[in-house]
Amino acid sequence: MSATAPKLHGIPSMTAPLRRVLLRAPRADDLRFWREYGWRSEPDAADIAREHEALCELLAGAGADVVLAQARLDGDPDAVYVYDPALVADGGAILLRPGKPGRRGEVEALRADLEGAGVPLAGRLQAPALAEGGDLIRLDERTLLAGLGYRTNEAGVAELRRLTGLEVIAFDLPHWHGEAEVMHLLSLLSPLADDLVVAYPRLLPTRLAQLLTGRGVEIVPVPDEEFESMGGNVLALAPRVALVVDGNPETRRRLERAGVDVLVYTGSELSKGDGGPTCLTCPLLRG
Numbered sequence: 001m002s003a004t005a006p007k008l009h010g011i012p013s014m015t016a017p018l019r020r021v022l023l024r025a026p027r028a029d030d031l032r033f034w035r036e037y038g039w040r041s042e043p044d045a046a047d048i049a050r051e052h053e054a055l056c057e058l059l060a061g062a063g064a065d066v067v068l069a070q071a072r073l074d075g076d077p078d079a080v081y082v083y084d085p086a087l088v089a090d091g092g093a094i095l096l097r098p099g100k101p102g103r104r105g106e107v108e109a110l111r112a113d114l115e116g117a118g119v120p121l122a123g124r125l126q127a128p129a130l131a132e133g134g135d136l137i138r139l140d141e142r143t144l145l146a147g148l149g150y151r152t153n154e155a156g157v158a159e160l161r162r163l164t165g166l167e168v169i170a171f172d173l174p175h176w177h178g179e180a181e182v183m184h185l186l187s188l189l190s191p192l193a194d195d196l197v198v199a200y201p202r203l204l205p206t207r208l209a210q211l212l213t214g215r216g217v218e219i220v221p222v223p224d225e226e227f228e229s230m231g232g233n234v235l236a237l238a239p240r241v242a243l244v245v246d247g248n249p250e251t252r253r254r255l256e257r258a259g260v261d262v263l264v265y266t267g268s269e270l271s272k273g274d275g276g277p278t279c280l281t282c283p284l285l286r287g
Helices: 028-033 047-062 105-116 154-164 206-216 247-257
Strands: 017-023 065-068 085-091 092-095 121-124 137-139 142-146 167-172 189-193 195-197 218-221 235-238 241-245 261-265 282-286
Touching: 017 047, 017 137, 017 235, 028 047, 047 065, 047 261, 085 105, 085 121, 085 154, 085 189, 085 282, 092 105, 092 154, 105 121, 137 189, 167 189, 195 247, 235 282, 241 247, 247 261
Parallel strands: 017 065, 092 121, 142 167, 195 218, 241 261
Antiparallel strands: 017 282, 085 092, 137 142, 189 195, 235 241
């Protein structure tokens, strides 16, 4: 990279200002496989396209350069949740290996799109390692949190320690509704600033709750009635600036009382596959 070339990638934390982000638009032909991929109900092709376009416009209006994925990937409606197949770090992208077998084709498609966006490949997971982005939270410049469950295993965590050079701290995730229904670490907690997260405390691993307390991190609690509607799945656009999916009014009030500026998007169709704003975006550059 020359001295004058713009920086294209780098994620020091998940709350530094979002400068560049990759998204994948939903394809109508893929939505017919919604049952096979465990979506809650059939998405409307026109409405989901409108919601995604509006989300892209909102992110651009908030100051992020929006990059749209172009690599073709047939028959996988989950591909719209671009956060899961890769971890973008300072040295480039680490390609993951999803625990959901039907999503493993997303890795190569995203690799092509990341390379097209100027993000180099820094490594990739191989069997038996498993990891999905939804189980990985970059808490700060030196710490990566990992959730161990049905989508991410100990071999995946070991590979991430080797490839990232970060302190990777792993926590067992709850069984919840079982293997068929996704439970990611980001289902339970989303960073909002160096000293603030939104979380559902009733399901937080005890050691994770203790770690947050020990580091002086305040928790904005998600109420019981807004957990399954993804009240805790929040994308930080900058410290204390949050993007949330519409439909969780009490969580929004609690965020605002904690000094968070909240932006809201409509995701009634986009979220039928249990994906919120963090899932729908692959941040490429923060800072």
